[in-house]
Amino acid sequence: xxxxxxxxxxxxxxxxxxxxxxxxxxxxxxxxxxxxxxxxxxxxxxxxxxxxxxxxxxxxxxxxxxxxxxxxxxxxxxxxxxxxxxxxxxxxxxxxxxxxxxxxxxxxxxxxxxxxxxxxxxxxxxxxxxxxxxxxxxxxxxxxxxxxxxxxxxxxxxxxxxxxxxxxxxxxxxxxxxxxxxxxxxxxxxxxxxxxxxxxxxxxxxxxxxxxxxxxxxxxxxxxxxxxxxxxxxxxxxxxxxxxxxxxxxxxxxxxxxxxxxxxxxxxxxxxxxxxxxxxxxxxxxxxxxxxxxxxxxxxxxxxxxxxxxxxxxxxxxxxxxxxxxxxxxxxxxxxxxx
Ligand SMILES: [Zn+2]
Numbered sequence: 001x002x003x004x005x006x007x008x009x010x011x012x013x014x015x016x017x018x019x020x021x022x023x024x025x026x027x028x029x030x031x032x033x034x035x036x037x038x039x040x041x042x043x044x045x046x047x048x049x050x051x052x053x054x055x056x057x058x059x060x061x062x063x064x065x066x067x068x069x070x071x072x073x074x075x076x077x078x079x080x081x082x083x084x085x086x087x088x089x090x091x092x093x094x095x096x097x098x099x100x101x102x103x104x105x106x107x108x109x110x111x112x113x114x115x116x117x118x119x120x121x122x123x124x125x126x127x128x129x130x131x132x133x134x135x136x137x138x139x140x141x142x143x144x145x146x147x148x149x150x151x152x153x154x155x156x157x158x159x160x161x162x163x164x165x166x167x168x169x170x171x172x173x174x175x176x177x178x179x180x181x182x183x184x185x186x187x188x189x190x191x192x193x194x195x196x197x198x199x200x201x202x203x204x205x206x207x208x209x210x211x212x213x214x215x216x217x218x219x220x221x222x223x224x225x226x227x228x229x230x231x232x233x234x235x236x237x238x239x240x241x242x243x244x245x246x247x248x249x250x251x252x253x254x255x256x257x258x259x260x261x262x263x264x265x266x267x268x269x270x271x272x273x274x275x276x277x278x279x280x281x282x283x284x285x286x287x288x289x290x291x292x293x294x295x296x297x298x299x300x301x302x303x304x305x306x307x308x309x310x311x312x313x314x315x316x317x318x319x320x321x322x323x324x325x326x327x328x329x330x331x332x333x334x335x336x337x338x339x
Contacts, residue, residue, distance in 0.1 A: 064097075113138040
């Protein structure tokens with residue numbers, strides 16, 4: 001068995017690295033080694049013992065408590081700061097104490113998706129090589145540079161230019177406003193339910209058959225699987241905004257049964273008849289809290305994830321895990337767009 005060298009990894013490397021928001025640990029370690037003109041294997045030898053490194057675009061790297069401390073030393077920051085910047089270094093993702101190795105690269109990330117970082121954002125942090133994020137969604141919208149990146153590893157088309165799709169930019173701005181207004185956790189629940197409703201009605205499930213030229217062209221260019229979430233994004237935001245209207249009032253105890261029914265009629269009319277059934281299903285789990293109180297609080301409000309969870313969401317919880325509806329299906333390791 002290879003022994004750890006206790007003298008290695010005690011001093012910071014000469015060159016520090018600027019953090020990228022949402023970066024994966026594997027990507028950060030690879031960038032840190034490159035910045036200091038070292039092979040990744042050599043840098044890892046200062047962190048502990050473990051298997052050969054894997055390219056960061058394929059999976060996430062998880063480390064032991066010991067390796068996290070060493071990595072913080074090498075990075076020149078505290079363990080607390082490093083864990084704050086790199087979500088996969090948080091306690092819940094550490095390897096179990098007593099593991100023989102100090103790091104591992106499982107077949108797939110344990111939570112979240114590996115998404116390519118916007119190359120212009122990475123360049124502004126001094127990185128020219130592709131950098132990789134670990135995110136709760138398999139996509140990322142860079143509002144600064146108008147780029148959509150996803151969990152595809154395509155080198156020919158690493159991003160989708162949103163200057164051709166201004167509706168997607170507006171949708172992300174709308175979701176950001178929603179997060180400010182409702183708080184991140186509640187907004188994510190609403191977003192998850194909105195996506196589930198769209199999945200149920202089959203909204204633009206196949207963008208190549210869309211009547212709008214915009215989506216058919218995109219599907220032909222990047223493939224239907226990559227085009228689908230981009231094509232659905234505008235409607236996810238609109239529906240999330242509608243649902244947030246009801247949820248905000250409901251949570252404040254200001255929603256009556258009559259208002260809830262009127263909301264269903266209004267949104268059904270605006271968005272289309274096919275939305276009525278899944279939305280009826282949704283409000284059956286989001287009944288007015290006012291109604292529940294008037295009925296003696298005997299649980300007539302029905303279960304809803306907002307009441308069950310209540311204490312915030314895990315940073316990498318996917319929309320599929322957050323929704324209270326059964327229809328949404330996120331990509332998993334069987335849908336690897338890059339294999
Ligand atoms: Zn950017």
